[in-house]
Amino acid sequence: MGRYLLRALIAKGLVRMPEKAAPELALRRRMLLEDRLLFDAEPDYAITIDDGETMVSPGDPLTYTINVANNGNQDGNGVVVTVNFPVTVLQNVIASSGGIVDAVAGTITWNLGNLAAGGSTTLTVSTQVRNTIGSQTPSITLTATITDDGLNGSDPTPLNNTDSDLDRLQVYAYDSFHDWK
Ligand SMILES: [Ca+2]
Numbered sequence: 001m002g003r004y005l006l007r008a009l010i011a012k013g014l015v016r017m018p019e020k021a022a023p024e025l026a027l028r029r030r031m032l033l034e035d036r037l038l039f040d041a042e043p044d045y046a047i048t049i050d051d052g053e054t055m056v057s058p059g060d061p062l063t064y065t066i067n068v069a070n071n072g073n074q075d076g077n078g079v080v081v082t083v084n085f086p087v088t089v090l091q092n093v094i095a096s097s098g099g100i101v102d103a104v105a106g107t108i109t110w111n112l113g114n115l116a117a118g119g120s121t122t123l124t125v126s127t128q129v130r131n132t133i134g135s136q137t138p139s140i141t142l143t144a145t146i147t148d149d150g151l152n153g154s155d156p157t158p159l160n161n162t163d164s165d166l167d168r169l170q171v172y173a174y175d176s177f178h179d180w181k
């Protein structure tokens, strides 16, 4: 959207591009297009998220590991990794490597930029299960997704560009313990 706005502003003469920028961008686009047509080259991302747990309790600390890879034969640009988490269940969410945490929306965003063909990286999220959770919450699910700017070609295997981790949540009903005799 920003690109089209910029193009419109340039057309109106409101923004002047540096002389070299536009031809270089056009050249890059043409080279990428030729790569795709001649060599069928494109980025092929894969992402996994896992905290190594299957059953957790209120107050437990959790650490999620997110493995990101470009298994394709084309570099990826404008690569963004997003994790969605339940704000009503998790607190003290801290992301590695410059990840931006939105504790209201329940998102973590890493703007990775370039991810070279054959390249990979590991991100982590540390957090804690809230102490007070209603027993109606049976599980905790985090979902990780990877996207890019789309200019370098379509991922041939989109299904592995997202992954989820599910932990069952063991919530003890406090009152029932008190009533137990
Ligand atoms: Ca898990």
Ligand SMILES: [Ca+2]
Residues within 6 Å of the ligand: 044, 045, 046, 155, 156, 157, 158, 159, 160, 161
């Ligand atoms: Ca893929």
